[in-house]
Amino acid sequence: MQNLYMMATLMRENQMKKMVKEINAGLVSIEQAMVKYNVATREAVVDRVENFKQEKRREEIKRRAKTFSSNIPNRIKLAFK
Numbered sequence: 498m499q500n501l502y503m504m505a506t507l508m509r510e511n512q513m514k515k516m517v518k519e520i521n522a523g524l525v526s527i528e529q530a531m532v533k534y535n536v537a538t539r540e541a542v543v544d545r546v547e548n549f550k551q552e553k554r555r556e557e558i559k560r561r562a563k564t565f566s567s568n569i570p571n572r573i574k575l576a577f578k
Contacts, residue, residue: 516542517549 516534519525520542525533527542536542 513545514549517546520546521549 512534516525516530516536520527520530527539530536530542531539536545
């Protein structure tokens with residue numbers, strides 16, 4: 498039973514990500530997205546869009562930190578030459 502709940506949750510989350518991508522691409526307005534994805538309020542859609550943007554920023558920061566930390570040994574070598 499728990500698997501069904503998790504599957505439904507993941508499906509809804511994927512729908513919301515798709516909704517945000519369509520809004521960001523300009524394919525649908527917030528009002529159109531509310532109807533298409535069965536979201537009750539405008540605020541819920543705006544919150545999803547903001548959460549998605551924050552998630553993307555966090556991923557970018559993690560990616561940059563990983564790249565920076567992998568370059569540290571090379572930077573140290575260059576500093577002591």
